Amino acid sequence: MIDPRTRSGILDLVQNRGLGPYKPLGQHFLVNLAMIQRIVDLLPQGSRQAVEIGPGPGGLTLTLLEQDWRVVAIELDHRWVRFLSETWGKQFYGRLSVVEADALALNWAALPQQFGLAAPLTFIGNLPYYITGPLLAKFAGESVPWHTAVVMVQKEVADRLTTPPGSRQSNALGVILRYNATIEREFTIAPSHFYPVPEVDSAVIKLTHGTQLPVGFPEFHWVVHSGFTHRRKMLRQALAIGENSPYPAEQWESLMRGVGLNPTARAENLTIEEWVVLARLLPSQTR
Secondary structure, eight states, X not given: OOOTTSHHHHHHHHHHHOOOOOGGGTOOEXXXXXXXXXXXXXXXXXXXXXXXXXXXXXXXXXXXXXXXXXXXXXXXXXXXXXXXXXXXXXXXXXXXXXXXXXXXXXXGGGHHHXXXXXXXXXXXXXXOHHHHHHHHHTTSTTSSOEEEEEEEEEHHHHHXXXXXXXXXXXXXXXXXXXXXXXXXXXXEEOGGGEESOXXXXXXXXXXXXXXXXXXXXXXXXXXXXXXXXXXXXXXXXXXXXXXXXXXXXXXXXXXXXXXXXXXXXXXXXOOHHHHHHHHXXXXXXXX
């Protein structure tokens, strides 16, 4: 049986089965078993059930199955859906469900009932760059019943996501994810461990669901999104030109000063606690 966790295994798929990475989907396959095992070891060991995003030829999938995990694999590429179903799906019958779907369009909240998974869910995956932002955003708020997500992303993305709010390198997604989660940067993976070899380093991050912040998610999301959309502007101005902003810049300035916030600060300057204070300034009709 072909082992997709090795470079020779992937080359076998390319040369003998006509299966290989599909560039438009940003496919790069991790071909280092030690690195794959390090990723799997980051998962909580309780339920031993995982939802995998973008399994490709199944390097992570196979490792999970060999260690008695139940896996629901979400894959957009029909070639890999068929390959996984005909290989690991048969070898580990009953423990692998392969779903041909776009992970961004999928109703994640329905997965526990649909596949008999215990909620909250555990997620794992090697995320293509072009879906990283919108996919991780699905973990914010409470629309998805989840506990842990261990994902591989570009190193630059990991650096920004794990930078604490209030630092220059912080970004909107990193702040929004902290509404109900902690984010940890685990380790870096060099390009040489992938096939084909990407141009940039990758990094593994771990998101763990926690207590949500003491403010509604819609208002928290609105102020963070508005602030970072115009991150070079002072917050009094950035918020005033945010979509459906309830106040002009002068009123934002007055309100912010009233709660001890600096209206001339920029989005990158605010701590998570200050974002909560700012979100509470929104009038009830906009919440």
